[in-house]
Amino acid sequence: MNTASTTTETHPASIPMSSGRLPEVDLHPFLFGDAAARQRVARAMAEACETYGFFYLVHHGMASEVIAAGFDAAQRFFDLPLEQRLACRSTQPRQNRGYQPMFDTALAGGKADVKESFDMGYPLQPDDADLLAGMPFHSLNTWPDAGMIGFRPQVEALYFAMLACGHQVLRAMALALGADPNFFVGHCVKPTTNMRLVHYPPQCISPEEGIGARPHTDKGLITLLLNDDNGGLQVMADEERWIDAPPRADAIIVNVGDLMTRWTNGRFRSALHRVINTTGRQRFSIPQFHHPNFHAVVDPAHLAHDGAVNFEPVVAGEFVASGFRRDRKSWAATAPA
Numbered sequence: 001m002n003t004a005s006t007t008t009e010t011h012p013a014s015i016p017m018s019s020g021r022l023p024e025v026d027l028h029p030f031l032f033g034d035a036a037a038r039q040r041v042a043r044a045m046a047e048a049c050e051t052y053g054f055f056y057l058v059h060h061g062m063a064s065e066v067i068a069a070g071f072d073a074a075q076r077f078f079d080l081p082l083e084q085r086l087a088c089r090s091t092q093p094r095q096n097r098g099y100q101p102m103f104d105t106a107l108a109g110g111k112a113d114v115k116e117s118f119d120m121g122y123p124l125q126p127d128d129a130d131l132l133a134g135m136p137f138h139s140l141n142t143w144p145d146a147g148m149i150g151f152r153p154q155v156e157a158l159y160f161a162m163l164a165c166g167h168q169v170l171r172a173m174a175l176a177l178g179a180d181p182n183f184f185v186g187h188c189v190k191p192t193t194n195m196r197l198v199h200y201p202p203q204c205i206s207p208e209e210g211i212g213a214r215p216h217t218d219k220g221l222i223t224l225l226l227n228d229d230n231g232g233l234q235v236m237a238d239e240e241r242w243i244d245a246p247p248r249a250d251a252i253i254v255n256v257g258d259l260m261t262r263w264t265n266g267r268f269r270s271a272l273h274r275v276i277n278t279t280g281r282q283r284f285s286i287p288q289f290h291h292p293n294f295h296a297v298v299d300p301a302h303l304a305h306d307g308a309v310n311f312e313p314v315v316a317g318e319f320v321a322s323g324f325r326r327d328r329k330s331w332a333a334t335a336p337a
């Protein structure tokens with residue numbers, strides 16, 4: 001399987017919709033159950049990752065107030081005048097922190113995504129060696145000025161709630177793969193994980209004018225996704241069918257990313273997905289992309305599997321950065337530093 005083929009454009013109208021539904025996984029028995037209950041959750045999660053690469057996670061343990069505060073922060077940020085949003089851009093090149101302007105994500109062969117975001121990454125110390133070396137993804141977070149009372153604590157609280165939840169999901173996945181439950185988490189000590197407050201303005205649904213997010217796969221280990229109630233996310237269920245992934249108040253969405261597909265030798269599926277915001281309203285979503293440490297080596301030989309190794313080892317951060325250089329205007333070699 002070649003997960004690098006994610007930029008393939010598919011005309012949205014040309015692919016039939018299916019009435020299929022994403023599976024659901026209940027995290028509660030994994031958090032509070034005995035060893036057999038934990039194994040059952042792990043198996044259910046692995047099956048969802050093998051078939052769809054996407055699932056609804058219920059009883060995820062994140063407080064609804066923390067999630068609601070994150071959406072409130074997003075609304076307030078995107079209500080700011082553009083010059084104040086622009087003031088929150090990272091001053092360093094090749095970062096995924098701060099304000100990311102409209103139309104920055106532009107996959108080959110089609111219109112740029114109709115979205116903008118505010119991104120928070122793992123907080124680093126100012127004397128972090130990778131930061132001082134100017135490494136991609138390694139910089140300080142940027143924040144709006146003092147007028148945005150409460151914004152930073154709202155965003156930070158959600159970032160860490162999602163980080164903790166994602167670590168439990170990664171533990172369940174490791175258990176299902178027969179590895180030490182902390183196999184993935186142990187590679188996420190200084191993760192390049194980032195959380196995005198994404199704003200999709202009301203859009204015209206003509207694909208020629210661009211859609212919220214063109215068909216893509218996520219690049220990391222897993223993504224945790226919080227949606228408002230607009231809907232619009234669709235997942236490629238097999239080679240030819242999109243299914244709707246409507247938001248659920250009782251669940252978050254989890255999906256597998258390209259690095260996880262590589263580490264599991266293709267067993268867990270990093271599925272194509274896209275966003276078409278047809279409501280005529282603005283739409284908000286909050287994905288958190290879980291990534292290992294920049295220098296982590298992702299090698300399918302680390303995990304037991306049958307048969308041939310399908311993927312070369314890669315350095316996680318280099319793999320993801322090369323995808324960003326391909327897909328993001330601000331990351332291209334010719335972008336201003």
Ligand SMILES: O=C(O)CCC(=O)C(=O)O
Binds near residue numbers: 198225286
């Ligand atoms: O907004 C959504 O529902 C999905 C966003 C997404 O797929 C992404 O940002 O990678």
Ligand SMILES: [Fe+2]
Binds near residue numbers: 216217218273
């Ligand atoms: Fe995505």
